[in-house]
Amino acid sequence: MNGPNDGSGQPFDRFGSDDAAVEGTFDLAGLEIPGSGGSAQCELTVEAIDPLWSQTVGPYGPWQVQPSGSTPPIVVTVSKGGNLQQDILMQGSAVHPPDWFEPVDYTSPAPLPTLGEWLAGLSGYGNTDYFWFSGQNNRTLSVEVTALDESGVASQSKSLPVIGMWALSNPGGNSAPAATPMAFNTFNFGMTRLDAVLLATANFRLGISDYRGDGRPDFRYRARVFYGDRVIPPRASVGGGTALAIQGLGLRGNRAVKIAAMNAPLLAVSANQVTATAPAMADGLQNVTLSDPATGAASIMTGALTYGAASDDIIRRVAGSNPATSVGGEAPNPIRVRVLTAGGLTPVAGASVFFTATPPASFAACGGGSRRPEGFRDLL
Secondary structure, three states, rough: OOOEEOOHHHHHHHOOOOOOOOOOOOOOOOOOOOOOOEEEEEEOOOOOOHHHHHOOHHHOOOOOOOOOOOOOEEEEEOOOOOOOOOOOOOOOOOOOOOOOOOEEEEOOOOOOOOEEEEEEEOOOOOOEEEEEEEEEOOOEEEEEEEEEOOOOOEOOOOOOOOEEEOOOOOOOOOOOOOEOOHHHHHHHHEEEEEEEEEEEEEEEEEEEOOOOOOOOOEEEEEEEEEEEEEEEEEHHHHOOOEEEEEEEOOOOOOHHHEEOOOOOOOEOOOOOOOEEEOOOOEEEEEEEEEEEEOOOEEEEEEEEEEEEEOOOOOEEEEEEEOOOOOOOOOOOOOEEEEEEOOOOOEOOOOOOOOOOOOOOOOOHHHHHOOOOOEEEEEOO
8 A cells, every 4th residue: 555666665566477377387397206217206286385484475474375275186297308287276266256346446446335344355466446435524533454265254364455545636656644554453363454534524545455466366355444424413411311323434333432531322323323322511522432342443523522502602691681689689580591503593402501790699590490491591
């Protein structure tokens, strides 16, 4: 995901060859014939390279690629001074099912699946899957990619998935602003995770590739974008109890919601929405954090929820004119105020209103009764 060259300027695709004439070909010239005979039998078998022998073999150390399929041992007879060609067929090897979003490239990414989770594969030299999605400023997200083998089981002996993100407007040709430098950077077997911060409300490009630049029919993967986008309603009562619908992507595995530092009890969870109950909290902007403890994924929605009154709200007196009242007496008319949004039209429910008096006076809200709806407050 960091471009065509490594830190020393060497191209990442310098390993191996994509020449079809020599692909999968091994030339075992000069084999000695045992004894004094003119011919010998040799047995050919196929197995993965021992990773202890491949530490310096470019991006193949220490993770080797396990063969796909199997083949029984093959016995061939070779003659001294002669040549023999033998094809080896891997039986039961993987067949790549076409991905539903192909073909894609950097300039033409596919829309991200609506649920934020999908299965796909990396088949073909240098194959990279690109997707795009919309995101908001002041949000974080996690992108998880788990390498799978041809049977759909998590594996560290197939692909080495790496992840990169760009703004969709980025013309390309440069390193990804957010990227995983290596595969398998989590404690979850076979999983690579990218944690990124969105600094603008825009469309973004997501790329998934193999670290080696490989692509094979058995390089399958499972991906998830874990992202919280918005909270409905965007305000909660300071007394708590407001039901909040938090919308986003890949939320199915979510198990925790926090508002500021307080847990918000979950009511329902789906891939695109988490419903939780807001705890009691003082007026002001608060962050909402979604997390999946099973994988370490997290999404922080900074300033996404307003408790009670906001800094630009309006407190308007509706009633409260009173005649002069003796000290220690009770005003005959209640003081009623209404809290409205900055536009002056929409009532704000569950906001706190504080009264002070000079010299000090005793206030009794609503005669000890409950709060009134739609932002009204009475003082007797």
